[in-house]
Structure formats: structure tokens, C-alpha cells
Amino acid sequence: MKIFRLILLILHLGILFLLLGTLLNAYIPPKIFPWFNLLSLGFPILIISYIILTIFWVFSWKKRAFVFMFAGLAFINPVKRWVNYSSDKKEDGDIKMVSFNVKGGTLGKESIQNYLAAQNADVIFLQEDAGMEYPLLKGYHRTTTNGFLTILTKHKLLNNKLIYSADESIDLPSGIQADIEIKGKTYRFIDVYLHPFKFEKDMVKLNGSSDANEQKVKDVVKRLIPTFKKHQDQVGLIRESIDNSPYPVIVAGDFNSVPNSYEYYHLSEGLEDAFLTAGRGSATSFHDYKFPIRIDYVFSSKSLKAVSYVVDRSVSLSDHYPVISKISINDK
Structure with a gap:
């Protein structure tokens, strides 16, 4: 079970990293680094996966749930651009x-x-x-x-x-x-x-x-x-x-x-x-x-x-x- 949770933690951190990458589109143009713009196409899948994993940590009574919930506040406005x-x-x-x-x-x-x-x-x-x-x-x-x-x-x-x-x-x-x-x-x-x-x-x-x-x-x-x-x-x-x-x-x-x-x-x-x-x-x-x-x-x-x-x-x-x-x- 510990190995399973470790894998999920690494996955969750990876998704958080990718979501943060979409925020960099405000600063980095495609001619310099187009991959952040590519990430924006997958935002719905990334944010849904992030929310599901956060809920998993909440029901697992893990303190890391609060860390991911706090980090998730950065994506409130990005989510509202899709669903409001x-x-x-x-x-x-x-x-x-x-x-x-x-x-x-x-x-x-x-x-x-x-x-x-x-x-x-x-x-x-x-x-x-x-x-x-x-x-x-x-x-x-x-x-x-x-x-x-x-x-x-x-x-x-x-x-x-x-x-x-x-x-x-x-x-x-x-x-x-x-x-x-x-x-x-x-x-x-x-x-x-x-x-x-x-x-x-x-x-x-x-x-x-x-x-x-x-x-x-x-x-x-x-x-x-x-x-x-x-x-x-x-x-x-x-x-x-x-x-x-x-x-x-x-x-x-x-x-x-x-x-x-x-x-x-x-x-x-x-x-x-x-x-x-x-x-x-x-x-x-x-x-x-x-x-x-x-x-x-x-x-x-x-x-x-x-x-x-x-x-x-x-x-x-x-x-x-x-x-x-x-x-x-x-x-x-």
C-alpha cells in the first residue's frame, strides 16, 4: 500500500508541475518555448486528475491533502475560464x-x-x-x-x-x-x-x-x-x-x-x-x-x-x- 501511495504522490506532483507550466503561458511566448502552450490543450484532463487525487488524499486522512488543496487555489481562475x-x-x-x-x-x-x-x-x-x-x-x-x-x-x-x-x-x-x-x-x-x-x-x-x-x-x-x-x-x-x-x-x-x-x-x-x-x-x-x-x-x-x-x-x-x-x- 505504501508503494501504491508513493506512486500516486509522484503522479500528483507531476500533474501539479504540468499545471503550473500552463500558467507560464502568460510570460513565455511560443517562439521561445511552445511546449507550455501545448500543455494548455490538456488542462481539463490535468485538472480533473489533480482534483481526483486530492480527494483521494483527503479520504486517506493524509496531511499532504492540505498542501495540494492550497496549491490548487492557483488554478481557480484557470478553471473558471472553462466552467463558471x-x-x-x-x-x-x-x-x-x-x-x-x-x-x-x-x-x-x-x-x-x-x-x-x-x-x-x-x-x-x-x-x-x-x-x-x-x-x-x-x-x-x-x-x-x-x-x-x-x-x-x-x-x-x-x-x-x-x-x-x-x-x-x-x-x-x-x-x-x-x-x-x-x-x-x-x-x-x-x-x-x-x-x-x-x-x-x-x-x-x-x-x-x-x-x-x-x-x-x-x-x-x-x-x-x-x-x-x-x-x-x-x-x-x-x-x-x-x-x-x-x-x-x-x-x-x-x-x-x-x-x-x-x-x-x-x-x-x-x-x-x-x-x-x-x-x-x-x-x-x-x-x-x-x-x-x-x-x-x-x-x-x-x-x-x-x-x-x-x-x-x-x-x-x-x-x-x-x-x-x-x-x-x-x-x-
Whole structure:
């Protein structure tokens, strides 16, 4: 029994070490050491294992349980980025937004438009829209189409600009910014789409062959590491748009990055995560794999306040669920 507990202790310490590694994404960029960003992908499994082992020590009446419980406090906020239970907000909100990766409308362009029209949102962030037309969204102004990112708004669109990376291997825009006047005040909205990993289900689905599985893992890692490095450049450009904005900023979209990643830490810096402020339950937004993955976000300047955040799982019009959020203007 002592040997068994020793093995569990070593395992528990190892998991704690890996979890602490995910926190270093706030400081160490992928171009210097990408493996911490890789760890962020396994955060749900790591934290669940950590909690189970901590409970084991509690029921074993071991003093080390208190040590692990105390160390676990460092991961409260990282956990809340995946699963959160904020209090109900009584405010209705001044700006309603929808962010949705529509996957080129392959699951029904008309159904997507009907859904978006029914939301009656002030601003709609779309990713992977393949340059779709939106005849059913009457009264909406549209940013200059680039075949991939679109912002639609019922309000006055003052200007818009695509954000491109200098990296020639990234042929898609990293984002699009639009300055929009709402109720007499201007806000900068940034629709984000970081470089995709371009995985197919067969590429990440393990089978009974250990050799084949090992090769799949190697192939996945070979694709992840270069993409993390591309994201670093893209994040830098989007940060420039955020930091240079003379207006309050709202950033939303498909970041192709999980919470606790380098991308999350640096794009959310100085901003409020609407899910942490107003979200309840799971933030999982990508449902193509049977694994909890949150890669869609809504961030806003601290002068704004999120009063609601919902991942709408009632519709299956894409491999992403729409994210619906309402923002209150604090200084009105």
C-alpha cells in the first residue's frame, strides 16, 4: 500500500508541475518555448486528475491533502475560464452581440441567416463565412468582405480595416476591426480568427494500433507547434489594434486557442472576459470532437460590463456553437 501511495504522490506532483507550466503561458511566448502552450490543450484532463487525487488524499486522512488543496487555489481562475457560475445580472444590456464561426454555411446558409436575424443583435461577428451574402439580414451594414471575416451591424459603420500578418505563410486575415457608432458613442469591434490547425477527425482519433497512434501524436504535435508560433505574430498585430484604439474595445471571434494558452493571456490582457463576468456552466463552444474545447471568446474594455454570456447549444449549424453576449455601458 505504501508503494501504491508513493506512486500516486509522484503522479500528483507531476500533474501539479504540468499545471503550473500552463500558467507560464502568460510570460513565455511560443517562439521561445511552445511546449507550455501545448500543455494548455490538456488542462481539463490535468485538472480533473489533480482534483481526483486530492480527494483521494483527503479520504486517506493524509496531511499532504492540505498542501495540494492550497496549491490548487492557483488554478481557480484557470478553471473558471472553462466552467463558471457567475451570479445573475439584472441589467438588460446596451449592446447585444453574436459571434459565430459558420463554417462557410455548409450546414445551411438560409438557416444561419434566419438564426442571426432572429437574434436581432446590434453587432454580429462572423468567421469562416466564405464571403456569404446576407439578404435576410435587412438593415445591417457590412464590413468590406474578404471571403472569411465579416462584421455586421445595425448601427453606423464609421470605418473598417483588415488585419493581416506579415508572415507570408498566413494567407488569411488575422482579424478585422470596425469602428461603430452606437447611441452617439464610438466603439472599436475586432473580429478575430487565428490561424487554424486544419485537423480532420481521423487525424486526432486514436485506434488500436500503438504504432499508428504514436505516429498520429507526432503528426499532431508537428502541426501544433508551427501554428502556435504563427499565432504569436497574429496576437501581436491584434494587440496593436486594441492598444492603439481611441475608443472602448470589444474583441470576439474564433481564437483557435483554449483558455490558459499564450493567445488567451495576451489577447485578454487589460480586457474583461465576458464569460468570467457573466457566464454560467460550460464555455465549450467547439463540438466537433468529444472533448471540452473552448476556442470562441468575447472580451471587452473594463469601461464596459458584460451582463450575459450564453453558448447557444440549441442549434447545430456549424462545428461551433454561437456565442451570444450583452454588454452594459457603465458610463452612460
